[in-house]
Amino acid sequence: MKQVYEYDENFFFTVPLTIEPDEEGNYSVPENCTTVQPPSFIRARFHPDEQKWTEEATKEEKDALLKQIETGKVPSPLEELKSQNASIMVQLAEAQNLIESQAKMIADLLLMLAEGGEA
Template sequence: MIWVYKYDENFIWQAGEEIEIDIEGNEAIPTGYTDIQPPNELYKAKFDPKTKTWNESATQEYIDSLQPDPLPPDDVTLLKKQVALLTFQISQLQKGGAS
């Protein structure tokens, strides 16, 4: 028994549609499937039947859209920035200048 991986008419991997076939029982790999597993690091795997390899087909814009938004600064970081600003303002006042 082996797992085979489905791809659509554009050769894009159809995640979750893998099936197991019995090659010892002479069961053939169905059309639109391959026994070559797509690598985990691809965002949108596309199969090349000539080279029998999976390649990245996602655009950089698509990949960027999947990245999580950066976390907002935590309270400690905000307090550090406020303390630094206040310290700077006090030092300017002590010098007799205004910011």
């Protein structure tokens, strides 16, 4: 799995995504995504030519968000990232468990074949 960052038609960050490799192990990054991680901006905008993110939030937007955070109505960007990270870690653990169970199943099948195919 590989982490990419999706942006909309105006190049504003929307969500982080994970992508899977193809059969040869190569990753194909979707057209509206980048592997460049956005900083903890309030309104991150990607610049494909420069391969960088900039903050596009106005002072009013920043002040309004800070007021919401102070009153506890909205989680901070750091809290959102922590939540996203936890979700990705759960997905990774589930994938690792699946890989382990598939490896055990393959080993059991190979053992059956080696013993003459009798169950």
